[in-house]
Amino acid sequence: MKDLAGRVAFITGGGSGIGFGIAMCAVEAGMRVFIADVRADHLDDGLAKLRAAGAEAHGMLVDVADPAQVERAAEETIKVFGKVHLVCNNAGVSIFGPMDAATAGDWRWIMGVNLDGVINGIQSFVPRLKLHGEGGHIVNTASMAGLLVGPNMGLYCASKFAVVGLTLSLRYDLAPHGIGVSVLCPGFVRSNIHEAVLSRPKSLGATGYPVSDAEMKRLDGVLSVGMAPIEVGTHVIAGVRENRQYIFPHAEFRDELNAVHGELMAALPDREPEEARMAVEDFRRQRRAEAAKLIKNF
Numbered sequence: 001m002k003d004l005a006g007r008v009a010f011i012t013g014g015g016s017g018i019g020f021g022i023a024m025c026a027v028e029a030g031m032r033v034f035i036a037d038v039r040a041d042h043l044d045d046g047l048a049k050l051r052a053a054g055a056e057a058h059g060m061l062v063d064v065a066d067p068a069q070v071e072r073a074a075e076e077t078i079k080v081f082g083k084v085h086l087v088c089n090n091a092g093v094s095i096f097g098p099m100d101a102a103t104a105g106d107w108r109w110i111m112g113v114n115l116d117g118v119i120n121g122i123q124s125f126v127p128r129l130k131l132h133g134e135g136g137h138i139v140n141t142a143s144m145a146g147l148l149v150g151p152n153m154g155l156y157c158a159s160k161f162a163v164v165g166l167t168l169s170l171r172y173d174l175a176p177h178g179i180g181v182s183v184l185c186p187g188f189v190r191s192n193i194h195e196a197v198l199s200r201p202k203s204l205g206a207t208g209y210p211v212s213d214a215e216m217k218r219l220d221g222v223l224s225v226g227m228a229p230i231e232v233g234t235h236v237i238a239g240v241r242e243n244r245q246y247i248f249p250h251a252e253f254r255d256e257l258n259a260v261h262g263e264l265m266a267a268l269p270d271r272e273p274e275e276a277r278m279a280v281e282d283f284r285r286q287r288r289a290e291a292a293k294l295i296k297n298f
């Protein structure tokens, strides 16, 4: 989506960190913005800053894990602005530690926000993007942890790998409608994600991981080397304009991604492919190539 001026962006987790950075950059590009956040303080702070920057900005308290709340946010966005063109399913939370320590509540919280939140955004907003026929764009926030794994990252990686997979597939589904799709995979960003546990629902409160002020401070320290959210927002807006499949703001991952590519290739059996199976794979690849022809820089 090249022309952003006057168009409408909806951004979850838009009151803080990356979501707020995207909102500010969308405003700089001339967009009107609707931000959704589960924390009233983040929502108020984000809206105040956006309006101080001259934005036409609205917002709503929304828990993205709840499909009914996301649907109400979509209705409200249309009520306020008439249409929506850019949807950033960005809200997310994190928790780290060995997977066998996780409780059912840990899994439900992480998957509910990070994965269901993206799914709910797609369910409620894609029909509204298709309806006006002006095209649009969806950006789903995953993470480099949606492509690379490490110890103690199981729950977060599971949610983010899922976001990468569904987003890359959605790109084919929406191309015939002139709607672009990108997956945002940041590395470290200076945000408030170290405080994520503060918005965790009480009903999912039992956790197998350490939760304390000291732990939050430790995570904050790790994030202090992170990229500024505004810089991430700049990458996102450029990615939307060019309909990039992947939006990778961080250059630090070149060697690791290269190594993973090498590991994948090395895992393939060292022999010729089976002819009959290859014919089926060729057919699938051809269908994929045909679908890919529809993906343009809309």
Ligand SMILES: NC(=O)c1ccc[n+]([C@@H]2O[C@H](COP(=O)([O-])OP(=O)(O)OC[C@H]3O[C@@H](n4cnc5c(N)ncnc54)[C@H](O)[C@@H]3O)[C@@H](O)[C@H]2O)c1
Pocket: 012, 013, 014, 015, 016, 017, 018, 019, 036, 037, 038, 039, 042, 062, 063, 064, 065, 090, 091, 092, 093, 094, 113, 141, 142, 143, 144, 185, 186, 187, 188, 189, 190, 191, 192, 193, 194, 196, 199, 223, 226
């Ligand atoms: N900060 C990083 O280093 C980093 C790296 C890679 C990916 N990410 C991803 O970026 C996204 C944004 O995170 P951030 O780092 O900007 O953190 P952040 O905490 O600063 O911002 C996230 C916002 O989402 C809101 N939120 C949390 N749960 C919600 C829910 N259930 N419904 C609605 N809003 C909710 C929070 O209140 C907050 O305002 C997340 O998906 C995160 O996983 C962050």
